[in-house]
Amino acid sequence: MSNNSDPFDSHSNDPIERDNRAAAKITDPDDAGEPAAVAEQMRCLQAMARERDAIIDSSSDGLFVCDNHATVIRINPASERIHKIKADAIVGRNMVDLIEQGFIDRSAALEAIQKRATVSLLQKKDHRKLISTGTPVFDDSGELIRVVVSERDITEIDTLQRCLEEEQAIKDQLQTQLAEMQQRLIQTQKIIARSPNVVKLLKQALKVSKADSSVLITGESGVGKGLVANLIHKNSHRAEKPLIRINCGAIPESLIESELFGYEKGAFTGARAGGKPGHLELADGGTLFLDEIAELPLSAQVKLLRFLEDGRVNRLGGTQARQVNARILAATHRDLKQMVGEGTFRHDLYYRLNVIPLVVPPVRERKECLLPLLRYYVDYFARKLGSPKRLSHAAVESLMAYPFPGNVRELMNICERAVVMSELEVIALEDLPRDVVSHAGDAGATPSVQWPPQMTLEQILQSVERALLLEATQKYRNQSQIAAALGISQPTVARRMKKYGLMASLTIRER
Numbered sequence: 396m397s398n399n400s401d402p403f404d405s406h407s408n409d410p411i412e413r414d415n416r417a418a419a420k421i422t423d424p425d426d427a428g429e430p431a432a433v434a435e436q437m438r439c440l441q442a443m444a445r446e447r448d449a450i451i452d453s454s455s456d457g458l459f460v461c462d463n464h465a466t467v468i469r470i471n472p473a474s475e476r477i478h479k480i481k482a483d484a485i486v487g488r489n490m491v492d493l494i495e496q497g498f499i500d501r502s503a504a505l506e507a508i509q510k511r512a513t514v515s516l517l518q519k520k521d522h523r524k525l526i527s528t529g530t531p532v533f534d535d536s537g538e539l540i541r542v543v544v545s546e547r548d549i550t551e552i553d554t555l556q557r558c559l560e561e562e563q564a565i566k567d568q569l570q571t572q573l574a575e576m577q578q579r580l581i582q583t584q585k586i587i588a589r590s591p592n593v594v595k596l597l598k599q600a601l602k603v604s605k606a607d608s609s610v611l612i613t614g615e616s617g618v619g620k621g622l623v624a625n626l627i628h629k630n631s632h633r634a635e636k637p638l639i640r641i642n643c644g645a646i647p648e649s650l651i652e653s654e655l656f657g658y659e660k661g662a663f664t665g666a667r668a669g670g671k672p673g674h675l676e677l678a679d680g681g682t683l684f685l686d687e688i689a690e691l692p693l694s695a696q697v698k699l700l701r702f703l704e705d706g707r708v709n710r711l712g713g714t715q716a717r718q719v720n721a722r723i724l725a726a727t728h729r730d731l732k733q734m735v736g737e738g739t740f741r742h743d744l745y746y747r748l749n750v751i752p753l754v755v756p757p758v759r760e761r762k763e764c765l766l767p768l769l770r771y772y773v774d775y776f777a778r779k780l781g782s783p784k785r786l787s788h789a790a791v792e793s794l795m796a797y798p799f800p801g802n803v804r805e806l807m808n809i810c811e812r813a814v815v816m817s818e819l820e821v822i823a824l825e826d827l828p829r830d831v832v833s834h835a836g837d838a839g840a841t842p843s844v845q846w847p848p849q850m851t852l853e854q855i856l857q858s859v860e861r862a863l864l865l866e867a868t869q870k871y872r873n874q875s876q877i878a879a880a881l882g883i884s885q886p887t888v889a890r891r892m893k894k895y896g897l898m899a900s901l902t903i904r905e906r
């Protein structure tokens with residue numbers, strides 16, 4: 396290839412060529428009287444030149460070497476391959492001519508000479524994409540003596556990159572579809588999830604539903620631990636099989652083992668003649684949800700641990716263990732770790748159950764869920780009662796200020812009671828339990844409006860309505876939010892705000 400075709404013209408005034416000619420002369424073995432040190436130096440120079448040639452020729456990137464006028468003096472085998480041309484056909488030709496003849500569309504060598512700096516550019520060659528980088532070489536006096544152009548064929552990298560981007564796009568699309576499907580699933584299961592912490596929890600629950608590992612669901616009483624267990628089961632490959640729920644706190648200690656593991660006939664006095672399968676066996680192929688797991692007696696904890704280790708169930712009074720394939724979900728409102736420290740819960744069982752921990756936040760930490768939960772349950776009980784109901788603004792304010800110590804279950808009870816107790820369609824403060832109203836502080840109080848005695852009731856009501864709307868414009872960002880908070884439609888909000896000249900105050904806030 397190129398090093399066979401000597402790139403250096405012996406008559407040239409090129410500075411590098413001059414040095415090479417001098418070296419060739421000195422290293423001539425016939426050159427009599429040559430000092431040994433100079434000969435050694437020349438051998439080194441020749442070795443370096445061979446090394447340089449080997450580097451240039453073995454490079455997988457194409458390399459062009461041009462003189463200071465952009466005339467090609469050498470190209471390596473990679474460039475021959477890229478351009479499908481022999482070095483002889485290109486050496487000695489100038490880049491300007493090569494562009495004119497359509498061999499290339501741009502020259503990094505020419506641009507590097509022009510700018511006296513390294514230049515990178517993208518070239519198209521026979522449907523292929525090349526990145527060319529022209530690097531100028533200067534001598535000690537700052538004179539530009541060479542330009543080395545490296546070329547890389549990026550067609551394949553580019554194609555791969557495009558494939559990757561397409562795959563990423565498909566993945567993103569699938570993920571969006573999955574998220575939408577999950578959202579629909581959550582909605583069909585009537586789970587209200589607006590707060591980021593609840594959304595995150597449900598995403599985690601949907602993710603773990605695909606595995607078979609044990610899950611420990613913790614959270615205060617009535618926060619929805621059972622709901623999460625249900626979601627996990629319904630979304631798992633076990634969905635067609637039963638979800639068996641057992642409340643470990645509700646079963647007398649003396650019966651819990653027989654309930655969980657079953658018994659053989661005659662296992663104890665009062666035992667059924669034919670024996671009885673336990674909840675674990677009933678959950679075979681499905682899921683066993685152990686609610687209030689902290690209440691499980693230590694003796695039953697040992698047996699449960701054994702089952703988690705070998706998947707075998709030994710009925711009470713039985714001699715033969717049965718293989719059972721049940722996934723275990725457990726829940727508690729107690730601090731199991733603390734119980735382990737106190738010695739009331741086995742640490743080995745705790746670690747077995749806690750493979751995937753899920754924490755359900757209390758309602759007070761789900762501010763964004765509160766109003767949708769209230770509306771959802773008011774609608775739910777109103778539908779059951781067969782008469783439409785909605786919460787008044789004051790009732791909403793009171794409920795929003797209430798800490799719901801008993802969580803979602805208490806919220807449901809309050810909504811049910813309010814729906815049943817209210818005589819009118821709009822649920823008023825009086826329909827709420829006293830402790831809910833007492834928490835409201837100023838929030839539930841009627842806005843204080845001063846009026847002179849000569850005002851009519853109609854005028855007073857309008858004055859109150861205007862004050863309320865004005866307050867709402869300070870609090871909410873748009874008419875829809877105001878409508879939602881006041882329990883009226885958005886067109887009604889618009890009409891009344893116009894009537895009271897309040898449009899400007901909201902427009903300013905909306906900005």
Ligand SMILES: Nc1ncnc2c1ncn2[C@@H]1O[C@H](COP(=O)(O)OP(=O)(O)OP(=O)(O)O)[C@@H](O)[C@H]1O
Pocket residue numbers: 585586587588614615616617618619620621622623686726728803804807
């Ligand atoms: N995000 C939610 N959306 C709608 N309803 C909910 C939500 N979370 C909980 N609930 C409802 O609250 C009630 C209590 O939920 P659940 O029984 O799952 O709570 P829990 O934490 O298991 O209670 P406990 O500690 O007493 O066992 C259920 O009727 C459930 O449907």
